[in-house]
Amino acid sequence: MNPVNYLYLAALLFTIGATGVLIRRNAIVVFMCIELMLNACNLAFVAFSRMHGNLDGQIIAFFTMVVAAAEVVVGLAIIVSLFRSRHSASVDDASLMKL
Amino acid sequence: MENLIALLVAAPLLGAAVLLCGGRRLDAVGHLIGTALASVSFVIGAILFADMLGKDAEHRAMAQHLFSWIPVEGFQADVAFQLDQLSMTFVLLITGVGSLIHLYSIGYMEHDERRRRFFGYLNLFLAAMLLLVLADNYLLLYVGWEGVGLASYLLIGFWQHKPSAATAAKKAFLVNRVGDMGLSIAIMLMFTTFGTFAFGPVLEATGETGEGKLTAIALMLLLAACGKSAQVPLQSWLGDAMEGPTPVSALIHAATMVTAGVYLIVRSADIFNAAPDAQLVTTVVGAVTLLFGAIVGCAKDDIKKALAGSTMSQIGYMILAAGLGPIGYVFAIMHLVTHGFFKAGLFLGAGSVMHGMNDEVDMRKYGGLRKYMPVTFVTFGLGYLAIIGFPGLSGFFSKDKIIEAAFAKGGTEGWILGSVALLGAAITAYYMTRVMLMTFFGEKRWQPDENGHEPHPHESPRSMTIPMIVLAFGSVFAGGFFSIGDRFVHWLEPVTEHAHGHPPVSATTVTLATMVVLVIGVALAYVQYGRRPVPVVAPRGSVLTRAARRDLLQDDFNHVVLVRGGEHLTRSLVYVDHTLVDGVVNGTAASMGGLSGRLRKLQNGYARSYAVSMFGGAAILIAATLLMRAV
Numbered sequence: 126m127n128p129v130n131y132l133y134l135a136a137l138l139f140t141i142g143a144t145g146v147l148i149r150r151n152a153i154v155v156f157m158c159i160e161l162m163l164n165a166c167n168l169a170f171v172a173f174s175r176m177h178g179n180l181d182g183q184i185i186a187f188f189t190m191v192v193a194a195a196e197v198v199v200g201l202a203i204i205v206s207l208f209r210s211r212h213s214a215s216v217d218d219a220s221l222m223k224l
Numbered sequence: 225m226e227n228l229i230a231l232l233v234a235a236p237l238l239g240a241a242v243l244l245c246g247g248r249r250l251d252a253v254g255h256l257i258g259t260a261l262a263s264v265s266f267v268i269g270a271i272l273f274a275d276m277l278g279k280d281a282e283h284r285a286m287a288q289h290l291f292s293w294i295p296v297e298g299f300q301a302d303v304a305f306q307l308d309q310l311s312m313t314f315v316l317l318i319t320g321v322g323s324l325i326h327l328y329s330i331g332y333m334e335h336d337e338r339r340r341r342f343f344g345y346l347n348l349f350l351a352a353m354l355l356l357v358l359a360d361n362y363l364l365l366y367v368g369w370e371g372v373g374l375a376s377y378l379l380i381g382f383w384q385h386k387p388s389a390a391t392a393a394k395k396a397f398l399v400n401r402v403g404d405m406g407l408s409i410a411i412m413l414m415f416t417t418f419g420t421f422a423f424g425p426v427l428e429a430t431g432e433t434g435e436g437k438l439t440a441i442a443l444m445l446l447l448a449a450c451g452k453s454a455q456v457p458l459q460s461w462l463g464d465a466m467e468g469p470t471p472v473s474a475l476i477h478a479a480t481m482v483t484a485g486v487y488l489i490v491r492s493a494d495i496f497n498a499a500p501d502a503q504l505v506t507t508v509v510g511a512v513t514l515l516f517g518a519i520v521g522c523a524k525d526d527i528k529k530a531l532a533g534s535t536m537s538q539i540g541y542m543i544l545a546a547g548l549g550p551i552g553y554v555f556a557i558m559h560l561v562t563h564g565f566f567k568a569g570l571f572l573g574a575g576s577v578m579h580g581m582n583d584e585v586d587m588r589k590y591g592g593l594r595k596y597m598p599v600t601f602v603t604f605g606l607g608y609l610a611i612i613g614f615p616g617l618s619g620f621f622s623k624d625k626i627i628e629a630a631f632a633k634g635g636t637e638g639w640i641l642g643s644v645a646l647l648g649a650a651i652t653a654y655y656m657t658r659v660m661l662m663t664f665f666g667e668k669r670w671q672p673d674e675n676g677h678e679p680h681p682h683e684s685p686r687s688m689t690i691p692m693i694v695l696a697f698g699s700v701f702a703g704g705f706f707s708i709g710d711r712f713v714h715w716l717e718p719v720t721e722h723a724h725g726h727p728p729v730s731a732t733t734v735t736l737a738t739m740v741v742l743v744i745g746v747a748l749a750y751v752q753y754g755r756r757p758v759p760v761v762a763p764r765g766s767v768l769t770r771a772a773r774r775d776l777l778q779d780d781f782n783h784v785v786l787v788r789g790g791e792h793l794t795r796s797l798v799y800v801d802h803t804l805v806d807g808v809v810n811g812t813a814a815s816m817g818g819l820s821g822r823l824r825k826l827q828n829g830y831a832r833s834y835a836v837s838m839f840g841g842a843a844i845l846i847a848a849t850l851l852m853r854a855v
Contacts, residue, residue: 146835155831216831223829 131172138165152204152214159200163193225275228268229288229305229358232315235264236350243344254340255333258347259326265350266319273312281718284309287360298419306360306423310719313557314357314487317564321479322350324691328572329471331687332579342382342469349375353480357487361422362411365488369407369452372481373400379476380468392464399461403451407488410444413437427494435499442495442502446509449485453539455513460778462536463520466528470575473528478535478571479564486539486560489546490553493720496546503547507633510544511644513537516776518651522658523772525762526585527574530659531567534611537648538563544641545626548633551725554716555625558706562618565698566610572692573604576684577663581670584679587662588760591669596681599689601664603696608660610699612653613742618703623649628734632725642727642734646741653745661753669760 138161145158167186174182208214239261243254250257276284285308294301307315326346333339352371359365381393414421417437418429430438449455454462465477476482489496489506496503514537521533542560545552578585580597594601610617613624627649631642672678683689706712713722727734764770771777826837 143839147832147839150832219831220829223827 128172128176131175132169135165135169135172138162138168150215150217152207152216155216156197156200156204160193160197163189225272226286226288228272229286229307230290232265232268232272232319233305233351233354233358235261235268236347236354239347240344240351243340243347246340248340251340255326255330255343258343259323259330261347262319262323262326262350265354266316266323269312269315269319272307273316276307276309276312281714284312284718293364299415300420301363302361302422303364304360304422305358307358308719309716310487310490310557311357313561313716315354317561318350318353318357318480321564321568321695322346322353322475324694325471325475325479325568325572328474328575328688328691329469331685332471332575333469334685336469338382342379345375345378345382346471346475349379349476349481353484356484360424361420362407362414362426363421365491366407366411369448369484370404372476372484373397373404373452376400376465376476376481379472380465382469382472383467386467388464389467392461392467396461396465399458400451403448403458403485406444406447406451410441410448413441413444417441423491427492430494430498433498438495439499439502442492442499443505445488445492445495446502446506449488449543450509451485452488453482453485453543454536455485455509455540455543456516459513459516459536460775460782463529463532463775466526466532470528470571470578473532474568474571474575477532479568482535482539483542483560483564486542486546486556489543490557490720493550493553497549503549504637506547507544507630507637507641508547510540510542510547511641512540514540514544514648515644515651516540518648518655519768519772520775521655522651523765523769525588525773527577527587527590527659527663528571528585530587530655531570531574534570534652534655535567537652538567538611541623541626541645541648544645545629548629548641548725550721550723551632552626552629553720554713554722555622555629557716557720558703558712559619559622559626561706562610562622562699562703565695565702566607566618569603569607569692569695569699570611572688572695573600573607576600576688576692577604577681579684579688580679580681582673582677582679584670587659588758588762589670590663591666591758592664593668593681594664597683599683600692603689603692604664605660606696607699608656610703612656612746613649613738615739616704618699618701621703621707624735624738627738628727628731629725631727631729631734634728638728646737649738650741650745653742654749657746657749658753661749662758665754666758669758671760 142158142161142163142165145161146155149155149158167189170182170186170189172182174180174186204214207219211218239258243250243258246254272286276286285306287307288305290303290305292300293303326343329339329342329346333342336342349372352368352375354368356365356368356372359368377393377397380396381390383389384393411421414426417433418426420426447458450458462477462482466473468477496506517533517536517538517540519533521530521537524530524533538559542556542563545556545559576597577590577593577600580593580600581590584590606617610619613620627642627645630645631638633641670679670681716722762773765773774780
C-alpha cells in the first residue's frame with residue numbers, strides 16, 4: 126500500500142480534530158478532538174518514518190504519546206473540577222479571563 | 225611704596241567688616257570708626273600721590289601682586305593692583321570726596337538708629353570702588369564692579385521700611401545686572417581672543433586683532449558703562465536711586481560710582497581706538513543722554529531728582545568725550561573730577577536744605593532760603609556757578625574743552641555732536657538756575673503740614689557745612705588749577721595718550737558760543753522763575769514738560785516694550801507649549817490608549833476564539849514559509 130495514503134488519512138483526521146476544537150462547545154469533545162489532532166500527527170510521523178526508512182519519526186511518536194497521556198491527566202482533572210464548580214462543561218461558560 | 229596700595233583697599237574693607245559684624249556695642253563709635261578708616265585711606269592715597277609726583281612721568285606707574293587667585297593652566301587670575309596716574313586720580317577723588325561725605329553723614333544721619341550699619345555700607349562701597357579702579361585685570365575689576373553694585377543696592381534701600389526705597393533698590397540692581405552682563409561677556413570675549421584679561425597684555429594685543437572682535441568687545445564694555453553710569457538706554461534707575469539717603473546720592477550716585485563707566489572706557493582706550501564704529505556709538509549714547517538728562521532735569525520739582533537728571537546729563541558729556549578718542553579721554557576724566565566736586569557739593573547742599581526743611585524735597589515748597597541757610601546758599605551757589613560753566617570756575621574749563629573736542633571730531637558728526645553739547649550747556653544753565661531760584665530766592669512757600677508743624681529752616685551743624693565748604697573750594701578752583709599750563713593733560717598723557725583736536729572753528733569762538741548759550745539759559749530761567757512768583761502747585765505744562773516729569777516716559781517705554789513684550793513672549797511660549805508640545809505628547813498617549821482599548825476587545829475570554837487566532841496564525845506562518853520556499 127502506498128504510504129502517502131497514510132498522510133492523506135492523517136491530514137483528514139487533523140482537519141476533523143481542528144474543526145471539532147473550533148466549533149464544539151463541550152469541553153470533553155474539544156478535549157477528544159485535541160487527542161485526535163495529536164494522533165493524526167503521530168500517524169504522519171510514523172508514515173514519514175516508514176517513507177524515509179529511519180526511526181526518528183517513531184521515536185517522536187512515543188514522545189507525543191507520553192506528553193498526551195500527561196495532558197489527559199491534567200486536562201481531565203481541570204474539566205472535572207470545572208464541571209463540579211459550574212455544573213457545565215461548556216468552554217464558552219468559562220470566559221472569566223477577560224478584561 | 226608699592227606695598228601701601230593694598231592698604232588703600234584694606235582700610236575701608238576692615239571698617240566694613242568691623243562695623244557690620246561688630247553688632248550694637250559699636251553703635252556709639254561706629255560712625256567715628258567708619259570716618260577714620262575712610263580718612264586713613266585718603267592719607268595713604270595722598271602719600272602715594274606725593275611719592276608719584278617725585279618720579280618721572282614715565283616711571284610713575286606702580287604695581288603690587290598680592291596673590292594668585294585662580295591659578296589654573298592657561299587661566300591665570302591674580303589679585304594684583306596697578307596704580308598709575310589714571311587710578312591715582314580716581315583714588316584721590318574717591319577717598320577725598322568719600323571722607324568728606326563720611327564726615328557729612330555723621331551729622332546728617334545723627335537721628336538714625338541704624339547709623340553704624342550705614343557707615344559700614346559706606347566703607348564697603350569705598351573698598352569696592354577702590355578695588356575697581358586699582359585692579360590690574362578685568363576680572364578683579366569685575367569684582368569691584370559688582371561690589372559697588374551691591375553697596376549701591378544696600379544704600380538705596382537703606383530706608384527699607386519705605387516701599388518706594390525697597391523698589392528703587394531692586395530696580396537699580398536689576399537694571400545694573402543688564403550692564404554687568406555686558407561686562408562679563410566682554411571679559412569672556414577677551415579671554416577667548418587674547419587668552420588673558422590682564423590690562424597690559426590685552427591692551428597691547430589690540431593691534432593684532434580683527435576689528436570685528438574689538439568692536440564686539442568695545443560694544444559690550446559700552447553696555448556695561450551704560451548700566452553703571454545710567455546712560456540711555458539703561459538710565460531708568462538713577463532717578464529712583466534718589467530714594468537713598470542724600471549723602472549716598474552725593475557719593476555714589478553723583479561723584480564716584482556712576483562714573484565707573486567712564487573709567488572703564490578710558491581704561492580700555494586701546495580697544496576703543498581700534499574700533500571706530502564702537503566709538504561712534506559711544507559718542508551717540510553720550511550725546512543722547514546729555515540731552516535726555518538735561519530735559520528731565522528741567523521738569524522735576526523734586527530737588528534731588530532734578531540733580532539726578534543733571535548727573536545723568538553731565539556723565540553724558542564724559543561718555544561723549546570718552547567716545548571721541550585720544551582728543552577726549554583726558555577731558556572726560558577732568559570733567560569727571562570737577563563734576564565730582566561740584567555735584568557732590570550740590571547734593572550735600574540739597575541734603576542740608578532737606579535737613580532744615582523736615583525732609584521736604586519739593587522745590588515748590590522752598591523759596592527764599594538764602595536768608596535762613598547762608599552757608600548752604602553760598603556753597604550751593606558756587607557749585608551752581610561751577611556746573612553751568614561760569615567763567616573761571618571748574619565746570620567752565622572742563623565742559624568747554626569737551627565741547628571743543630566734540631567739534632574737533634570733524635565732519636558732519638563733529639558739527640552735530642558739538643551742537644548737541646552746546647545745546648546741553650544751555651539747558652544745564654536753564655535747569656540749574658531754576659533749581660537755584662526756586663530754592664533760595666523768591667518768597668517763602670512752605671506751609672504747616674497736616675499736624676500743624678511748620679518747618680523751621682535752619683543752618684546745618686558744623687560737621688555738615690565743613691564738607692560743603694571744602695567741596696565748594698574744589699568746585700571753584702579745581703578746573704583752573706588743572707588747566708593752568710595744561711597740568712591735567714600732562715599728568716594723564718602717559719596713560720591715556722592725548723592728541724590735540726583741531727576744531728573747525730577757533731577755540732575762542734567755541735568759548736564765546738558757550739557763554740552766549742549760558743546767558744540765554746540763565747535768562748530764560750530768570751524770566752520764568754525769578755521775575756514771577758513760583759506756583760506752589762505745579763501747572764499742567766506742555767506735552768514735553770509732562771513727559772519730562774515722567775522721565776521722558778522711560779518707565780512707560782520699559783513697561784510697554786520690555787514688561788509687556790516679555791509677558792506676550794512668555795504667554796505665546798506657554799500657548800505653544802500647551803498646544804504644540806503638550807498636544808504631541810498627550811496626542812501620542814491618547815492614540816496609544818485608544819489603540820489598546822480596541823486591542824483589548826480581542827481578550828474576550830472565549831477559549832475557542834483564542835484557538836481560531838492560533839490556527840489562523842499557524843496557517844499564515846505555514847503559508848509564508850511555503851511562499852518563501854517557492855520564491
